[in-house]
Amino acid sequence: MTLSNPVPPGEESTADTDLAAEAATVAAGAGSPWYLRLPILSHLRRSVGLQRGMLVTGLVLVLGLLITALLAPLLAPYGFAATSADGTAFGTQQPPSAAHPLGTTVTGFDVLSRVIWGTRTAVAVMVCAVAASLFLGVALGLLSGYVGGWLDRVLVMLADAIYAFPPLLLAIVMSIVISGGQSNAWGGILAAALSITVVFIPQYFRVIRAEVVRLKAEPFVEAAKVVGTGHRRIMGTHLLRNATRTLPLIFTLNASESILTLAALGFLGFGIEPTSAAEWGYDLNRAMSDATSGIWWTGLFPGLAIVLAVLGVTLVGESVNDLNDPRLRTRRKRRRSEKKVAA
């Protein structure tokens, strides 16, 4: 029964030719210098079309945010707590002018300066909070899902208990515990970040745990077990890489939520004093009463800053997510050859 098999329908035919064409580009990609294989850069190189547009927009916004945070002292015309320059007071609630391009607030701060300095606080809180909860949540979720048994039960119960607690109340309690109600710049940032961390850990934990429990029964994990792969390798290579698909989404949502939680803390007086650091949420809250009297500049610009920051992070997260999954990634060669076929 040695038969040169008739090419079975859909077996080798068309998919083969453009895969063969693609092999060359894939091969070329593997030999490229190390810096092109860094996460974001390699994603950028792999992307095409709309995916690339999204990624580039997101990258521009995030880079803008980071550069502004880094160069805040150079970019901002005044200090974040300055109410006067060269002995002359700014005046309160001044509309945009040459001296104050975005106007001044009710307390007499320069809006542009506060928005620029605010990027520092936002970035610091976002990074601390999301990084801490990401690592802890993912590690716990992975362990809990893979090991199972009583460890799993205890952890799930704990996560549920934290979930049931009002997050803002938890954040307030944490900030009192951490900084004793005082609010200097780093004390405030850390308090906000850690309180946000505690609130977010259960989210990461649950998502990762649910995925791991599902993946644990997949044949490819069993295939690894049959081979004798160690637990650590199974968790790292087979489970983690497949379980992180939904992470960027929560990651980005949490990044925005962390800014909002920070603002809420500021509003309630547990955040950062306006004299120790600039913070958009605080400014936004102070601008609430202005909006009714037609003073739009005090609220618009901090709000816009929050929107752009969150949008940038979300776009990057979403497109990296799509590009990471070989099944969602659009591929250049294939699309071209499809067009050729269509023509």
Add this chain to the structure above:
Amino acid sequence: MVALSGPRLRALRGEDVSMIFQEPSSALNPVFPIWWQIGEGLRAHRPKMTRKEIRAEAVSALEAVGIPDAAERIDRYPHEFSGGQKQRIMIAMALALGAELIVADEPTTALDVTVQAEILDLLRDVRDRFDTSLIVITHNMGVVADLADSVAVMYRGRIIERAGVKELFAEPREEYTKKLLAAVPHLGRRSAWTALSEEQQQEIEEAPPVVVAEDLVIEYPGRLGKPAFRAVKGVDFTIRAGQVYGLVGESGSGKTTIGRAIAGLERTTGGSLQVLGHEMNGVREKAFKPVRRRIGFVFQDPATSFNPHLTIQECIAEPLIVHEKALSAGQREQKVRSLLEAVELPGDYARRYPHELSGGQRQRISLARALVLEPELLIADEPTSALDVSVQATVLELFRELQQRLGFAALFISHDLAVVDSLAHRIGVLFRGDLVEDGHGPDVLQRPQHDYTRKLIASLPVPDPAEQAKRRAAFAREWGSGAAAS
């Protein structure tokens, strides 16, 4: 038909044309009782029907397809029925609407052979009793030979050949049809055992045993208060070095459980299971790990047995990374390439991802991964049941060739007796956890000892209409009409 509008089409569906799907378990809605689902179609065509009428219709439809106690069973939910019964219910749904044409899309692919014989019998019976036309879509040439009057062969979106069933099997015109027919394993022809010379048979018989099972018992723990489920009930068998042992049985017979136990994926509860000299009963993972490199495993479903995030290269190299830590990346790559060659795939496939390959190609990769450490024992759990006939033939051919070249012992698990016979030196037949038959291919097929084996052999449709008609008659004589409940 093509030009019909939505509402007209809807009126046509059900009353004139009805469909039976491949997977009966997903074609029924799990949250509604059976009568409701049969009634859904009825209500769509006759909106004024009362609940009582619907139930009466449902009962008579279920009785027509041979489900006993229909009046009581219409209140049950789909999960309370077996696969064959669900397929009967699907047929009943078509009948309740009085469809003149039933389109059956691979109606028996998901079913066991014995159940398949009953469903085929039922379909034939339905045609005779209700004068319904049937379009059966299938890849199984045995089913075609058994059921069809005329056949159309499709290839790449075109019908390439159309002929009466006898004519098609006797003298196929197209090249593709010929090859397709040649690829179908035919029960009793080309038995792997008879293909060996006497010395080879002798050699295999005297080879040292690789796997010895004595009174092997495997249980799945029951829920609180319920007794454990006994999947394997005291099974004895021996696999010798260089021997291919075929394990046949219907789904739920415990054949996969035995394979998983040998690979250390399942714990044994009783008896003794010696794998490569290690006792598996109460084995500790640490003690078994060195043995794992001597065992290869090929999984049933090629779609899910690979990590979608790893390239083929990484998938095949995984056992090397675990067991041969001394190898450099370059050596590993070389090894992967040579294996890809061995399974007849081009070397540049190494950089692709699993989802970019077809099922047959993936199953070759699976074979390559299992063989990368040159194991002494290979466990293949239904490696070809997810593949098309022609693809299955090439994968089996590859398996046979690699086995002869590398000489590993193998446990080949399958539900298809014809496939097993063409590959295995020794065949074991499992029936509900008991090994009812154990012997060389020709012995089992021609002189079956157990009633179940005889039924299994009789219900397997052979790709030859004339022979199949005879077999069908014999089957009906011995076991009666299949219209009785499965």
